[in-house]
Amino acid sequence: MQFELSKEFLERFREAINSREEDFIKKSLEGIKIADISALLEEFESHETKYVLDLLGQEVTAEIINNLEEDTRGKFLKAFDSGEIAEVIRELDSDDAVDIMNELQVKEREEVISLLDDKEKEKHIVELLRYEEDVAGGLMAKELVKANLNWTIVRTIEEIRRQAEKVEKIYSVYVVDNNDILLGRVSLKKIILANDTTKIKDIYDKNIISVETYRAEDEVAAIMRKYDLEAVPVVNVQGKLVGRITVDDILDVMQEMAEEERLLMTGITEDVEEDDSIWMLTRARLPWLVIGVFGGLLSAEFMGLFEKDIVEGAWIALFLPLIQATGGNVGIQSSSIVVQSLANPSAFEDGLWKRLFKVFLIALLNAVFLSIIVYISTFIMGFERTHGLIVSLALFSVVILSSLVGTITPLTLDKIGFNPALASGPFITTLNDIMGLGIYFYTIHVFVNALG
């Protein structure tokens, strides 16, 4: 039952815009969901989008602007003056309104606020602008329905009616005392099934989950997932109900978190997509590639110290890829397991030393197994036994060390406030590569001296 955007329709629509076919445009967008209209308009230039929106009325325009991707919207809003933006802001829920306000220059923002002529909205927006975008306070909307403990059902339904236009999806009515302290909730189902004269305090659910304004967005997502919530009330430090986060925003947060992790793991420095410009895509990819290249040059410089060894024993060079690839694979596996357990924290996490000891045991098992494979294989491949032994021993050490580094790095990054997924990215991989080389040549030296 979804509206399917086709290339044919896109072309027909483009034609309609060019030839200003108002009727066709209005008719073909009738009954189409906002999200689909937004996806369609993403394909057009700002002035074309503006032409279409002017035909659709203020409320739809506001919702569509709210739905556009951030970079399209940024470009698009440049064609708007403060008065027009204020009209858009007036139509939106406070959380969405603030997201747009956050994209404006400070001066423009002030202008828009002064033009709102809706005292309540103005108050809401000024309050929400105080919060960082990635904490509960920055995700919440001020629109919600609350009821006093002492109200009857009839009084509560009146309140729902009063708020109906402002709060699109109600889910629950939050129950507060005279000081706005959050006490619990009543589901709409309960309200429908209760008698008109029943008092809220006799039917409300005290066992309610709420989050504080300062909670990070990933914590909020984890809480909503854990307790299967479709909305969660937000309280300030005094326990006062100050807003509500709905699950649709959390779906977006989870998507963004997955994307951020993917970018970090692959060393892409900007939030790019395949359809961004060639220049943007290149710019996002080059920084880490350049750092990787300098890592490679550093490796060359380092190995230059051992040039004599390589000339005397070319077998040394042949096993470089083996050592480096294995070190890389072990390191990235170790760090991804830590990243996963940081994303799903358990209440009973082991301490650091117990964790490292376990990692060490796993690494030991892997290292023994892989070294034996390599020793036997080099024998079969006809390499000298000492050379096979040296390679196996170097591999053994690389597996152990890469495991430990792969475990400690994400834990450290997390502790100092970085995304631990960075540890699976090219920066750490480059460091690991250089460390692997060091171990390899160190082992060679120790053994070539020992074995003559």
Place this chain on the structure above:
Amino acid sequence: MQFELSKEFLERFREAINSREEDFIKKSLEGIKIADISALLEEFESHETKYVLDLLGQEVTAEIINNLEEDTRGKFLKAFDSGEIAEVIRELDSDDAVDIMNELQVKEREEVISLLDDKEKEKHIVELLRYEEDVAGGLMAKELVKANLNWTIVRTIEEIRRQAEKVEKIYSVYVVDNNDILLGRVSLKKIILANDTTKIKDIYDKNIISVETYRAEDEVAAIMRKYDLEAVPVVNVQGKLVGRITVDDILDVMQEMAEEERLLMTGITEDVEEDDSIWMLTRARLPWLVIGVFGGLLSAEFMGLFEKDIVEGAWIALFLPLIQATGGNVGIQSSSIVVQSLANPSAFEDGLWKRLFKVFLIALLNAVFLSIIVYISTFIMGFERTHGLIVSLALFSVVILSSLVGTITPLTLDKIGFNPALASGPFITTLNDIMGLGIYFYTIHVFVNALG
């Protein structure tokens, strides 16, 4: 307002179980959310968990079992006979019940079904068992509230009352015709605000999004995210309303998708977590490490063909890490951009050739830039100009080819039904490494011949 599980409480609770302190156990779990009790019980052995659950009553027991992690639950249910499992199944929503049924042996499953003595639940479960777990049919629950087009509000509220116990969260009432064909929805808010005698057909919303039973779970997640839905009705091919998927299940789907991608990208072959056993963690990690090791050995064998070159020119060995690391980084960046755009498909995707041409242009820009850096650096580092030139040219080719391979591989994997994130994993990385070596030595040969 969350219940904080502390190690101290865990220890106290363990003591209480050992000394059979029924009162303490019951009292300390009073008012605690199911999800928290489940997390607590994850820390205990099956017989201890069973002792606690027997104190808590059937409904809570069923919810807790539903909330346990899959592997804990598997172990735990082994201590249950079919009759006890049937009691658990009776208490759960059909979607959760079927998840548990899917974990049972066929024979046990048949027994449980025969013991259900709830005809409706039995019908629901048998129907849901037909669907794969990762499509809409496998995610949906049969519990929902529907209303006939011709009903009044009073009649609809009666239906809500009738279903109230079975359907915990209603969100919307789905509107159907006499043949159960889905026509639209009415929100609970509208029902509260409407007159008792209003007919459903006069207030319902026709513009409704639904999904077919065969839709993949990631498609369902994308639809719910796009249209900000907290629940989506599921229809069969005739358009009949057959179930409903709620957003709490979609939050889990998104979390699982992110985890699956992480495991694929790092070559971990089982769904392990940091607190799994050392043996499980080793077993999950070894397969790809072994394949990586064989890739390394293959590289050694391949380079053996050029041993003479290496002895004559040790500089060849020094730049191996540079070539391989850069190839790896470029490949993984390219594939992750494709994975991202496959995860967020746009209606107006460019065709394959247009995409590849764009990738080629980006690769060209990167390649030119990186080669120049390398050429200048090798000059500064004091390498011979021909050697610097050869390394730069090899790097140039590696960047271009890795980009193309990194783009084509995930697209191909996706087309033949694999998760495209596999392309960022160790298998492709190993192949890329070997390809990089081939290009490097080919370039060396061409140039050493050409330049003497």
